[in-house]
Amino acid sequence: MFPTLTRRKFFQYGAVSVTGGALTPLAQPVRAAATSKVTPRGSADCVIFLNLVGGPSQMDTFDYKQYRFTPEDLDPRPHKLGITWPHGLLPRTADILEDAVLTRSMGAWETLHNLGQFYLQVGHAFNAARAKEMPCIGSVIAYEMLGKARAADYLPPFVSMNFPAGAVNGTLIREGYLDSAAAPLTLDVRNGGNMPFLLKDEYRERFHQRLDFLHSFDTSRQQQSSGVNKLLREWDSFSKSAEKMIRSPQVSGIFQLQEDDRKRYGATPFGDACLIARNMVKADAGTRYILVNQGGWDHHGDIYGKTGNSTMEDRRARGGLYANCGELDPALASLVQDLKAARKLDRTLVCVMGEFGRTPGPLTDIQGRDHWPQVRCAMFLGGGVKGGRVIGATDDQGAKITKFDWHKNRPIYPEDVTATIYSALGIDWTKKLGGAPSGREFIYVEPMSSVGFIGSTEIKELFV
Numbered sequence: 001m002f003p004t005l006t007r008r009k010f011f012q013y014g015a016v017s018v019t020g021g022a023l024t025p026l027a028q029p030v031r032a033a034a035t036s037k038v039t040p041r042g043s044a045d046c047v048i049f050l051n052l053v054g055g056p057s058q059m060d061t062f063d064y065k066q067y068r069f070t071p072e073d074l075d076p077r078p079h080k081l082g083i084t085w086p087h088g089l090l091p092r093t094a095d096i097l098e099d100a101v102l103t104r105s106m107g108a109w110e111t112l113h114n115l116g117q118f119y120l121q122v123g124h125a126f127n128a129a130r131a132k133e134m135p136c137i138g139s140v141i142a143y144e145m146l147g148k149a150r151a152a153d154y155l156p157p158f159v160s161m162n163f164p165a166g167a168v169n170g171t172l173i174r175e176g177y178l179d180s181a182a183a184p185l186t187l188d189v190r191n192g193g194n195m196p197f198l199l200k201d202e203y204r205e206r207f208h209q210r211l212d213f214l215h216s217f218d219t220s221r222q223q224q225s226s227g228v229n230k231l232l233r234e235w236d237s238f239s240k241s242a243e244k245m246i247r248s249p250q251v252s253g254i255f256q257l258q259e260d261d262r263k264r265y266g267a268t269p270f271g272d273a274c275l276i277a278r279n280m281v282k283a284d285a286g287t288r289y290i291l292v293n294q295g296g297w298d299h300h301g302d303i304y305g306k307t308g309n310s311t312m313e314d315r316r317a318r319g320g321l322y323a324n325c326g327e328l329d330p331a332l333a334s335l336v337q338d339l340k341a342a343r344k345l346d347r348t349l350v351c352v353m354g355e356f357g358r359t360p361g362p363l364t365d366i367q368g369r370d371h372w373p374q375v376r377c378a379m380f381l382g383g384g385v386k387g388g389r390v391i392g393a394t395d396d397q398g399a400k401i402t403k404f405d406w407h408k409n410r411p412i413y414p415e416d417v418t419a420t421i422y423s424a425l426g427i428d429w430t431k432k433l434g435g436a437p438s439g440r441e442f443i444y445v446e447p448m449s450s451v452g453f454i455g456s457t458e459i460k461e462l463f464v
Contacts, residue, residue, distance in 0.1 A: 043384025105392025107411030116355030117170025123418030153286030349383025
């Protein structure tokens with residue numbers, strides 16, 4: 001069932017739940033220039049970023065290592081890629097590895113969740129003086145794509161779903177100093193969801209009449225001069241974008257989920273969000289960056305679940321990695337399989353990773369693992385990625401990178417992932433924008449890190 005949407009509710013909900021985005025750029029473009037000559041790849045039309053908030057354990061998932069205390073029901077099996085795979089945690093994901101590149105030579109700069117998430121979402125180190133003006137990757141993509149929007153597009157370019165509440169593991173980073181047209185459409189499908197833009201068919205005609213009546217006497221909306229207050233122009237942009245979503249007869253099909261699909265995706269909020277992401281890609285209605293968040297990966301204790309909890313058919317009841325992987329596995333596998341069946345995977349880059357890895361060796365005294373930035377692992381699929389491969393290697397503890405397997409011959413850092421995302425979408429990652437309140441230019445991807453020059457660049461080995 002859809003929630004009932006009145007005109008009053010539309011304006012109450014809209015300011016916090018729907019970006020001013022998909023359609024109307026408001027402000028004049030800020031000064032833009034490239035810092036060096038690069039050729040963006042342009043191999044994808046959309047990016048889906050599955051954000052494993054909290055930092056997954058690399059040695060239990062994408063870079064499996066066997067310890068003497070590792071539970072037997074992780075069920076490690078040899079895979080045709082020449083690796084060992086934990087079928088007890090990620091059985092269905094094993095079926096999509098031929099389309100994936102497992103990247104095992106990745107590192108992180110931060111050891112705190114909120115700083116690591118800032119890096120993951122923005123591609124820059126946190127700077128207290130500039131944090132509020134820094135736009136996230138999705139907003140930069142939205143800014144780049146707004147001028148390319150088609151008249152038929154009814155979805156915003158940037159969508160974020162299910163970001164965990166609170167700031168312990170970081171917050172959702174938004175548009176910074178860019179115009180509100182680059183802000184995300186934020187959805188939370190947990191606890192029944194919050195989608196006030198869905199309109200029942202029986203209310204549609206009356207709702208449209210009331211909106212048209214509003215436009216007929218609200219002449220301030222029709223003013224286009226530079227003297228019009230910026231907030232008013234942004235509000236008008238929001239209204240028009242939200243109205244286009246509501247007026248579109250196709251929008252309900254994006255968010256109306258079939259029960260058989262929900263079951264395949266795991267019948268969880270994360271699975272539902274991945275299903276909505278699939279629908280957005282298939283609709284090809286303007287969305288270019290989808291951030292799907294799954295919290296709960298911060299396993300400082302009970303990483304293998306509560307002793308004594310049920311380990312029968314549904315191992316998710318045990319908690320720990322069983323619960324997280326029990327949500328991730330069906331959703332990720334179904335998403336990739338459905339995109340491939342719809343012939344959309346080739347033009348959709350799917351990235352799966354968290355902000356850092358976990359400490360190697362024996363578990364802590366509370367049966368968990370702490371933060372470990374020296375090694376983290378990721379999975380990349382689609383969008384031109386040549387699957388069925390592994391990049392990089394670590395030692396037998398998953399503690400240290402022993403082989404980098406890419407042209408920079410160093411760990412792959414968040415800056416490189418960011419450059420890869422921009423490149424796949426045809427965006428010059430060396431571009432810089434002026435107009436920030438601090439007076440400093442915003443470079444999409446800095447060539448410098450906090451420790452010196454690293455020459456940030458796309459991970460071209462994913463594609464060749």
